[in-house]
Amino acid sequence: MKTDNHPVFRGKLVKRVLHWSGVGLRHSRPARPWENGYIERLFGTFKHSLCDYLIADAAQLRGALPAFQFWYNVTRPHQHLGGQTPQQAWLGIDPWTTAPRASHKFSAWGGRLRGMVLRH
Structure with missing residues (x-):
């Protein structure tokens, strides 16, 4: 998965969740938001859907x-x-x-x- 360089995507929890899921993580180059436009939409929708939804374990x-x-x-x-x-x-x-x-x-x-x- 490719993300931007926002601190939330560099956090330990995000890295741990992606590792549990078997998803690799790559970051786009700084100051190049056009490199990952599709993923931005996905993450926005995902974060909105996760609001108040607790995931207990892997x-x-x-x-x-x-x-x-x-x-x-x-x-x-x-x-x-x-x-x-x-x-x-x-x-x-x-x-x-x-x-x-x-x-x-x-x-x-x-x-x-x-x-x-x-x-x-």
Whole structure:
């Protein structure tokens, strides 16, 4: 994972959590925010979702991260993608012209992550 040089990303706790998760850490070069624009959006959304959500140990973290990844990529519409989820944009699915075959509600992290899963 590539982050900027903010002190929060150089802290022991962040390094420990990433190590538990098996995620490598690299930092962008100083004064070059364009090197990691996508990750900035991810971190902002992740930090907002973590508000008041306690992760007790590495096992809970390993369970929580896939739920966040699924919500972030499959259920969360993105305004800069015209209301598509990242998965729909990646697969070239226009949710406004292609009716889903099935749908169901998604909820995780005690209701902090919610949305609709549309199967096209």
